[in-house]
Amino acid sequence: MQPADLTLSAGPNDVFPEVRAAMGGPILYHYDPVFKERFRDAEAKVGRIFRTDGHEIILMQGEAILGLEAAARSLCTRGTPVLNLVSGVFGKGFGSWLTAIGAELHEIEVAYDDAIDADAVAAYLDAHPEIKVLAVVHSETPSGTLNPVDRLGPICRSRGVVTIVDVVSSYGGIELRSDEWQLDLLVAGPQKCLGGPPGMSLMAVSPQAWAAIEANPDAPRGSYLSMLDYRDLWHGQGRFPFTPSVPDVHGVLAAVDLLLDEGLEAAQARHERVARACWAGVRAMGLRLWPRSEAISAASVTSITVPDGLTDTQVRDHARSRYGVQLSAGQGAGNIIRIGHMGNTARPMWMVAGLTAVGRTMIDLGAQVDLGAGIEAAMASLAEPVRVPVGAST
Amino acid sequence: MQPADLTLSAGPNDVFPEVRAAMGGPILYHYDPVFKERFRDAEAKVGRIFRTDGHEIILMQGEAILGLEAAARSLCTRGTPVLNLVSGVFGKGFGSWLTAIGAELHEIEVAYDDAIDADAVAAYLDAHPEIKVLAVVHSETPSGTLNPVDRLGPICRSRGVVTIVDVVSSYGGIELRSDEWQLDLLVAGPQKCLGGPPGMSLMAVSPQAWAAIEANPDAPRGSYLSMLDYRDLWHGQGRFPFTPSVPDVHGVLAAVDLLLDEGLEAAQARHERVARACWAGVRAMGLRLWPRSEAISAASVTSITVPDGLTDTQVRDHARSRYGVQLSAGQGAGNIIRIGHMGNTARPMWMVAGLTAVGRTMIDLGAQVDLGAGIEAAMASLAEPVRVPVGAST
C-alpha cells in the first residue's frame, strides 16, 4: 500500500517544505552554543505567536497531551476546586485527568456540536467562588468548534480564577491573544495550524499561573511532567531537564519563522478563506456541517455529519483506497468525517480535492449528494478576491 | 556563530544520512494505514535489536528520561523495596525518582570510574530477600563505563527480582541480549549507538515485568507516563494513547533498518574498533582514561580525565571555537572530557579528528601532551585489518 496522495486529516499532516528541510538537517548536540541560541530563538518566536509579552514560554518535549497533563498536575491537586468546560471530546478528556488527580471537579457541559456560553460560566463562577482553576478547549478539534476564550479570560481573571486553555488546534491559524484575553496557561501543538512537526508542547505561562503552581505542593518536580524543572533548570541555570528533540526544535523554529514571515493576520485570513469555501461546498452538496453555526466553527477543520446509514469508517476507508485522500473521523464526537485545512494544508485547491473526494465517496456509498453544486459553491467562494490584511507580507 | 564542523558529543550527534532523509520525508496522519504498518514494523525491529522474542516492545514518545521515569513509576510505589545500583550519574539520578515515589531505597554505590560487582549484588539480595526490584545502568554514559548486566540478570531472575535496565547508550553498539541475560524492563534511546533521532524511548518489557506492573495499584494510567495505556490502547485496541511523532518513528525505522542491514555483530565490532584506537591514542598522549580498566569501558564514548589545573569547560570551549569540534563534559561524573563515537559517529577518522583536537587543545591550554605519539598509536590500532564478523553484511 502507498501513502495517501493527500493527507487532509485533523493532524498531523504534511508540513511546509522548509520545516521538512529543517527536520532533515544536521542534528547538533543540545549544548552546542548554536543550538542553545536556536532554542531560545524558538521560545521567543513561539511567544510572539501567542501574542504575549508577559508569559514565560516552555517547550516540553512530547506531544501536546504531555503539556496538557503537565498543566493539570501543576495547577491542581487533591481537593482543588476546578471548573472544567466540556463541549467536546478533549474537554471531556481533560476532566478525567482532574478526576485522577483527585481535584474537586465541576463541569459545564454542552452538546458536542455546540459551544460554551460565557455568561453561564460567569454565573457559575459567581455561584461557586471557591473555584480556583478553569479549564477550557479553545478549538475542539474532533468537533470543529470554537469556545469564546476571549470572553472567558476576563471573566476568570476578574474572579481570581486561573485558566488552562487548550489551544492545540487554534494556535497559528485562528485568532488568539493571550495577553489581551487574560489567559493564563496555554498549551499548543506545532502540528496543526502551525504546519510544524508533531512531538512538542508549546506552552505559555502567566505570572498568575506560576503563582498558583508554586502554591501547589504536589506540582511535579523531578519528573518528565514538571514545568517547574524546566523553568528552574533551563531558564534558571541554562541546563535542560532532559535532552530536547533537536530535530523537533529545528522544525518548530522553521515553522514559526514561516508564520511570522507570512504575518499572523494573513495566516488567519488564509485559514478563514479555505474554511468558508469548504463550508459553502458542504452545504451546497446537501450535506450537513456538524457545528450548529458558522459562528462557532473553527477554521482549521471542517466536520461533516455522515449521512444516515453510513459510518465514518466506511467513508474514510473508501476515500483513502479509491481516491487516495486521508481524512479523519470524529474521535468519538459523533458520526463525523473531518477535512483538515490547517497549516500547510490550508491551501484552497487541496481542500477542494478533499471535498470532491468526500462528495464522490458518499455517492459511491449510496448517499444523495449534489457533487457538482458543491464544488461550484466552494469555487464561487474561493473566486472572491483574496483580501490580504494590511501589513501582511503575502 | 556556525554549527560545529564535527559533533562528537555523548549524544545527540548527527545521524545517518538515511535517517535524516526519513526525518525530512512527508509526514503522514498517524492513522494512515501505511503509518500504522510502519509503526508495527519499527516495534518488531526494535525488538530484534534487543535480542528478544519474549518481551513486548513499547515506543514511548519522549526522550529516554520519559521511559526511565515511566519504568520507575510503573514498577515501584510507596514502600516498594528496590535495590538501586550506582556507578555514575545516571544510576544516582534514578535513585532520586525512587525516593520521590516513596520506595524503600537500597543502594550499592561504587566510585564513578568503577563498575558494580555482580557478586556483591548477589550477596546483598540474599541478605535482603524482601527486595522486589533492581535498577541498573548498563552503560554509564557520563563515565564511559559498563556494568555486568549479563551476570546481574540471572542473579535477579533466580531470586524473583525484576530488573530495570538503562541501556540508553549501549543499545545497538554494545553487546546486549535481553532474553539470554534474563533482563526485564529495558529502556533505550535511539540517539546514541543507533544513530537515530533523539525524542523516543524504546522499551522492552518481559512478562515478569508486566506481572509486577499489574500488581502495582499506582502504576500510571491515563497519563503520558503510562506503559499500561500504551499496551491496552495501542496493542489492545489499535488506538494510540497520544499522537506519536511521525518523523521520529520514520527516523527510528530508518536507523533500525540500517543496523539490521549492517548486522548487530558488525556494528558492535565497528564501535569496538574505534573505541580501542581512541583509548590507545589517549594513553599514548600521556592523558588518563577515566575508567579504571578497559574491561569496564564502554565502546560508545571515551572519557578522558582533564589534566590538573584545567577544567572541562575550558577544554570544550577551546576545541569548539578553535577547531570546530563539539565534545561533551562529564555531567557531574568528574573533571572529564568525552569524545562520542556512537552510531553514525563511530567512524575511525572522525574519532581521530576529535582526538587530535582534544590533544592540541590541551597543549594550547598549557598541558603536557604528546600529540604525535597519540595519533600514531591510534592509527596503529586502526591499521590492523578489520575483522568482519562471520555472517555480517559489511
Add this chain to the structure above:
Amino acid sequence: MQPADLTLSAGPNDVFPEVRAAMGGPILYHYDPVFKERFRDAEAKVGRIFRTDGHEIILMQGEAILGLEAAARSLCTRGTPVLNLVSGVFGKGFGSWLTAIGAELHEIEVAYDDAIDADAVAAYLDAHPEIKVLAVVHSETPSGTLNPVDRLGPICRSRGVVTIVDVVSSYGGIELRSDEWQLDLLVAGPQKCLGGPPGMSLMAVSPQAWAAIEANPDAPRGSYLSMLDYRDLWHGQGRFPFTPSVPDVHGVLAAVDLLLDEGLEAAQARHERVARACWAGVRAMGLRLWPRSEAISAASVTSITVPDGLTDTQVRDHARSRYGVQLSAGQGAGNIIRIGHMGNTARPMWMVAGLTAVGRTMIDLGAQVDLGAGIEAAMASLAEPVRVPVGAST
C-alpha cells in the same frame, strides 16, 4: 510571492519524495566505488524501462535537449538524407537542427492536433530509398498527442532506415517497447512520467544506430555532445568523459527503482486512469480537448483549447494567482492550456484540483463552462474500480 500550491505543468513538476530524499542526500566523489556501482545500476534499470536487452544505455548530463542534439549530430552530417516527421513543436524544432547540420531534410508534416500516418511514412520511404535516418517524436508534449512509433519502427528497420525517437514525455508512463518496436536511438528525460529530476538525457542506442554513428565522420568526439566519448571512455575505460551530476544520478536511480517497484504496466495504468478522467471532465465542462481524438492522446498531459476571446497567458496567470495552480501553455502548438499528470503528479485528486481550477478560472474570465458537470464526469470516471495489471505490485 509564494511557490504554487500545486504544480501541474508539463514538466518539470515536483518529484516523488524518495527522489527528493536522494537529491538531498550526501554527494559522493564520482569515482567513489559506491557511486560507480550506483551509476551502472542506474544504467541497467533505465534500460529495463526502455524494455530493451540490445541497446546500450547512455546517460548524458544535461536536459533531454542535449541528448536530442547529440543524437542528431551523431547520426547526421552535411548531406545526410533524413525524413523528419512533424506533428508538433518538438518535431518541427528537430528539423531546425537537421538544417543547421546541413542534412538533406525531408519532412512529413501534419496539423499539430493530429498524428503522423504510418502508411504515409512507408510510402514516402519507398519513394525515397536514399533516406537513411528518420526522426519522430513519440509524445508531442506541447500538443498532448502520440505518434505510432510501434508501427514506424518496423517500417524503418525493414528499409534500413535508422530511427531517432524522442520519448521524453512518454518514457515511464506510456507504453514503449524499444526492442519489440525496433527503434534505434531513443532519448528520454527523467522529469516527466518518471517523476525524476530534470537535468539528464536518458538514451538507448541500438547496434544499428552505433553502426551509423561510426560511419559518420563528423559524429562529435572530444565534445560535451559526444555519444562516442561516453561509450569509449566510460563503457570502454571506466572513465567519465565529464563529471556526472551525482545528485541527478541519485535522483534518477531513486525514480527508476520506484517505477520498477510499481511495475511498468501499473504505472501506465495509473497515467491512463488519471488522463481518461481528465478528458471526460474537460468534455463535460463544455471545453474542447486539443487532440483530434482520444486514440492519439497522450496520457501524460491534457491539452485544452482555450476558448475564443481568451489567451493561454490569461488563464495561466489567473489560475496561478487566484488558485495557486501552476499550468503550462502550448509552447507555440496553439492557444492551449495544459494540465500535466505525469510521474509524481499522475495522482487522481491532484488532477481534479487542477481541472477545477482551470474550469473556474475560465468562468472568472467570462467563458461558458459547466464546472459542476465537469467535475462530476471526472469523478464518475475515477469511481470505476481500479484495474491493477496482473503481476503488478501496487
Add this chain to the structure above:
Amino acid sequence: MQPADLTLSAGPNDVFPEVRAAMGGPILYHYDPVFKERFRDAEAKVGRIFRTDGHEIILMQGEAILGLEAAARSLCTRGTPVLNLVSGVFGKGFGSWLTAIGAELHEIEVAYDDAIDADAVAAYLDAHPEIKVLAVVHSETPSGTLNPVDRLGPICRSRGVVTIVDVVSSYGGIELRSDEWQLDLLVAGPQKCLGGPPGMSLMAVSPQAWAAIEANPDAPRGSYLSMLDYRDLWHGQGRFPFTPSVPDVHGVLAAVDLLLDEGLEAAQARHERVARACWAGVRAMGLRLWPRSEAISAASVTSITVPDGLTDTQVRDHARSRYGVQLSAGQGAGNIIRIGHMGNTARPMWMVAGLTAVGRTMIDLGAQVDLGAGIEAAMASLAEPVRVPVGAST
C-alpha cells in the same frame, strides 16, 4: 560497500547542509514566476562572487566542461590565432578543443608542477600581434597550482586579446577579481570552493568577449553549446533555451547565499588556513608537495607526490578501504595524491583526518613517513589564532 566516511576529493565533495536541503526541496516548473525570480537572483549573486559589475552572467546547465567548450567554440573558429597556456592537464586539454575547432594554436607550456610566467606571455603576445584569444587555467586542479591571472588580464586587455579563464576550482575560495583583473570570459563550477552541486557552468562574459563572439560566424546557435541562444532567448525574451535543472539552480542559489553571508574574504581566509596547515603537515611528515613553491599553490587542494615505489591507486584504494577516506589522484598530472579542502570540506579537522589517513596509508604501504610530526605541524599551524577579515560575518 559503504560510501566513504569522509570525501576529500578534488570535487565533487559533499556540500553544505543548506545546499543539500535546497537540492531536496520541492521542484517547481521552470516558468513558475517564483522560479524565474530565483534564477535571476542566482545570476546576480554569482556575478557578485565573480566580483564584476560589467560582465553578463550565464548559467549553462551542464558541468563546467560544457561551459569551457562553449567558450572555446564561441570565441574561436577555423584559423583563429589563440595562445593557450599550459601548466597542467586542464590547460593541455583545452588545446585539444582548439585543435578540433581548427584554430591556429600557439602554446606556452611549463612543467605541471610549475606556473606560467606572465612576462613570458607578454613577450609572446608582443611577438605575435595576430593573436586574438588567450586561454588560461587559474587553478589547475590536478596539480594544485595557480596561474597569475591577475597579471595576465591587463597584459591581454591592453593588447586587444580576449581571455578565456578557467576558474572552476578557484571561484569562491581563492581571490578572483574579474573586473579589476580585466578578465573576459570566465567559467566556474559550483562543486568546488563554492560547496554547491556539480552540474552547472557559471559563466561571466565581458563586453569585449561578446563582441568577439558576435564577430565569429561559427559561434554556436541553436545548440546546447550556444551562449548566444542563452543571451538572446533568456536575457532577451525571458524564455529558457532549454529546461534548466531546477534543483541545481536551487542548490547554487543556496551556496552563493551562504558564501555571500560568510563574506568572500572570510571564505578565502578559511581555505587559506586549512591549506597552509595541510602543507605544513605534509612537509613535516617527510612527504613532498607537488607544486614547486607555496607561492603558486592553490588553497583548494593539496597535491602530494606519491613516494617512489608506490602508485596513486594503491594509496587511494588503501585509504578508502581501511580508513574510509576518499581521495583523488592526479588525473594524469603526475604520480600524485590529492586531498581536497574546498567549499564545505575546507574545515580544519576534516583536512587533518584526511592527512592522517594519507600518512598512515603510506606507512602501511611501506613508505617512510613521520606521521606524528606531520600532525603536530598541521595542528601547530591551525593553533594560530584565526584572523577574521575586517567586515566579515564569521
